[in-house]
Amino acid sequence: MSDLQVFRQETREWLEENCPQSMRSPVNTADQACWGGRNFDFESEDQKLWMERMGAKGWTAPDWPTEYGGGGLDRAENKVLKEEIARIRARSPLDSFGIWMIGPALLKFGSEELKQQHLPPIVRGEIRWCQGYSEPNAGSDLAGLQSKAVDLGDHFIANGQKVWTDQCDKADWMFCLLRTDPEAKKQMGISLVLFDMETPGVTPKPIKLISGSSPFCETFLDDVRVEKDQIVGEVNQGWTIAKYLLTHEREMIGGFGLTGAGSKTLGMIAADTVGTQDGRLNDLFMRTDIARWEIDAASFALTAERVSDEVKSGQGVGATSAMLKYYGTELNKRRFEQLMKINGSNAMIWDGEVSNGGWAARAWLRTKGNSIEGGTSEVQLNIIAKNIFGLG
Ligand SMILES: Cc1cc2nc3c(=O)[nH]c(=O)nc-3n(C[C@H](O)[C@H](O)[C@H](O)COP(=O)(O)OP(=O)(O)OC[C@H]3O[C@@H](n4cnc5c(N)ncnc54)[C@H](O)[C@@H]3O)c2cc1C
Secondary structure: OOHHHHHHHHHHHHHHHHOOHHHOOOOOOHHHOOOOOOOOOOOOHHHHHHHHHHHHHOOOOOOOOHHHOOOOOOHHHHHHHHHHHHHOOOOOOOOOHHHHHHHHHHHHHOOHHHHHHHHHHHHOOOOOEEEEOOEOOEOOOHHHOOOEEEEOOOEEEEEEEEEEEEOOOOOOEEEEEEEOOOOOOOOOOEEEEEEEOOOOOEEEEEEOOOOOOOOEEEEEEEEEEEEHHHEEOOOOEHHHHHHHHHHHHHHHHHHHHOOOOOOOOHHHHHHHHHOOOOOOOOOHHHHHHHHHHHHHHHHHHHHHHHHHHHHHOOOOOOOHHHHHHHHHHHHHHHHHHHHHHHHHHHHHOOOOOHHHOOOHHHHHHHHOOOOOOOOOHHHHHHHHHHHHOOOO
16 A cells, blocks of 8 residues: 555545544534634534544644644645545534644744644644734725834833724734834834733723624723734734735635535535435426526635645745636635525524524625725735736
């Protein structure tokens, strides 16, 4: 057997032994995702066990170096792991802004001390992160941010307001953009800083959304102490790091357009919900729409895989992340439009059980934010026009 075949065999055996049966079924709603962190309310013991086992193995961040708690897998091994996880339809053990966003930025720009401090707890799901980028007057024009940090010698003092801070009231730490030089050109005077959400002066205020839930907050910073060793990279050089982090965020959000290993395909859902006894669909238009969506989704998955291979071989994701973000979020919105049609009048049940389609309306409304979060579709199209097509 080749090394890779041995790895596949061992991976399969390990997953069989360590993935609890109840974690081998699709995640139907966002509420079922595992986010970890100091105060996370686990849905079940199995959910906790699955996160802990995968975290201890480093497989929540399979391609991160082992010295920072990651799995240390190369591209081929990582692919095998994904295939084996998909084979048993296991759920994601951990969803994490740490893994998707600040982790990659720390790996590239962080000091050795910051990597040692933050990366292993991220991999193990012990610390949950939130992103303090947007402000009331700085969204698309992010570099116009005004929240500031003043240098007081051995530390900074931060003041200002962030907005749309996803999951901030549940997070343990924030990665945050602050203006550290008000005199410099706007992109030049920004730093990326890290602080514990329990630091005095940090106040999250939840915002209620159209979907009925409150995943976001306004976050107020009043004389918050930020330690100097918690600055990522150089002071005033945060913009480059912030943009690098955004490429990872956009790649991750674009991934919403991929059907996850543990999720049912649209075709499967339609067959279960409105199919005939042998699982066929009589509605010609629905069949066509679903087939078109599945073909587009399969093409998108191949493109995403190609981009991921390019990134791992050293070609930065850069502007391509705008393409993935734009198309992936459009796909996800189309997927939920289709789910609404499949569920018919049941889709209008606001508080119904998952099995009755009652979650669909809220999930559908949530997808409307996909083409805004992480940079709007219009902004992605500008980046594609400029940096990929070379226009303007
Ligand atoms: C679901 C969700 C989650 C989010 N999570 C977070 C988070 O965790 N942390 C965080 O910091 N932020 C978060 N955000 C905020 C998000 O990053 C901003 O909403 C986004 O960058 C847009 O900024 P804005 O809302 O200020 O809109 P604006 O920038 O005011 O844009 C308004 C409109 O103008 C358009 N527009 C603006 N500039 C241009 C241009 N140059 N060319 C063409 N059109 C343009 C936009 O496309 C948009 O339609 C989240 C937002 C959503 C919806």
